[in-house]
Amino acid sequence: MKRIYSRRLLLGAILFIAASTVYLTAEAISAHAWTDPEYGYAFHYISDLGVAKRMTIDGRAVFSPLANVMNGGFISYGILSTSAYLLTIRLVQKKARALVSVAAVVQGIGNVLVGLFPGESYSYANMHVIGAGMAIIAGNLTLILMGIYLNKQYSVPKRVAIGLGIFGLLALSTMLTYDFGYPAVFERLSVYTMTVWNLIIGIWIVRRLRKGPVRVLGK
Template identity: 35%
Template sequence: MPARTKTAGGLLTAGGVVYFAAEFISAAAWTDPPYSYTYHYVSNLGVRGPVETLHQVMNSPLAWVMNTGFFLFGILIALGVLMLRGLHGWRRGVSLTLGLLMAIGGVLLALNPGGGQEAAGQIDYHPIGALASIVSGNVLAVLMGRQHSALGVSRRVGRSMVVLGAIGLIGLPLYLSVAGSEFGLIGLVERVAIYPLFIGQILAGASLWRGRATAALSPRRAPEAARTT
C-alpha cells in the first residue's frame, strides 16, 4: 500500500490514542477524591475548578491535558480521513464533512470547558461540541466500516466498526436521558456513547498499517510461490 495509506492509518490511530491518553493522565492526577470513570463526566477532566455543577464537583489538576486531548483528537482523525484512499463521490464528501465536524467539536470542547458557568444569555458551546463529536464520530465509524474493502481495512475490522458506531449512536440518547441527573453510573453511560468511535478509528488505523506490511512482504513471497509450482 502507498505511503499515503500508512499516514492515514497513523493519523486515525493517533486520534484515538491521544484521546485515551489525555483522559487517563488527567484522571490519574485527580486523587482527592479519586476520579471515577463510572460516575464523573468526561468533561469534568477539562475543568480546573473547583466548580460544582450538574450535581458534581469539577476540580481537575491537569485540566490542560484533557483540553489538549479534546483539541487534537478531532483534528488528527479529520486529517486521517482526508488522507484515505478508496472513497469517491458522495462517500468521500460525507466522510470529510463528518471528520470536519469531529474536529470542530473537539476544538469547541477544548476552548469551552464544561463547567456550566456561562452567564445568562450566553451560548454554552461545550455540549454543542460534544454532540458534534459524538454523532459525527460514530456515524463516520459506521460509514468507514461499510466501505472497508475500498479503504483497505480488513473485513473483520470493518464489521467491528459498524457495530461500534451503532453502539455509540444507541448510547447517546441513553446518556442524554440521564445527563444532569444524580444517576450513579452517568459516567459509564456517557462512555458507551464516546468510546466506540475512538476504538473504531484505532482499529481502522491499525488495520491499514498491517495491510501495508502484508503488501510489503508479498514481492518476497512471489518467487517462492513460483518455485513451488
C-alpha cells in the same frame, strides 16, 4: 501514484493510532491527578477532566488540576482524527467521499470546541455541549458511513465500523433518555467506540500495507 498513496495511507494509519493514544493518555493522566475530590470513571463525565475550577456541576464535585492536559487531548484528537480520515478517504467509495469527509470534519471541529470551551456549564446553548454533540454524533456517524462505503472486500472492518457506530449512538441515546445512576458510563461508551475504531483501522491499514498495495476506489 500507488506508492505515493500508500504513503498517505500509512500516514493516515499512524494518525489514527496517534489520535486515540494521545486522547486516552491525556484522559488517564488527568484522571490520575485528581486527589480532592477523587475522580470516578463511572460518576464523573470525561468533560469534567477539563474543568480547572473547583465547583459543583449537577451534584458532582469537580476540580481537575491538569485540565489543560485533557483539553489539549480533546483538541489534538480532533485534529489528528480528522486528518487521518482525509488521508485515507480513498478507501471509501467515490460517491460517498464528500459525505464521509464532512462527517469527519464535523466531529473534528466538535472535539476542538470541547477543548477550547471547557465543561464548566452544561446548558444546551453552551459551546462545550454543542461541541460534544458534534463530536459524538458525527463521530459515530462517520464510523457507520465508513463501514457502509468501504471497499466490499474489506468485510471485517466494514462490520466492525458499523457495529461500533450504532453502539455508540445507542449509548448516547441511553445516557440522554434513561437514568441508570451512572450516566458517565454511557457517555464513555459513546466516545470509546471512536477511539477503539481508530486503533483498529490504524493497525489494520498498517498490517494490510505490509502485505502489499491496498486496493483503493478510484481517484
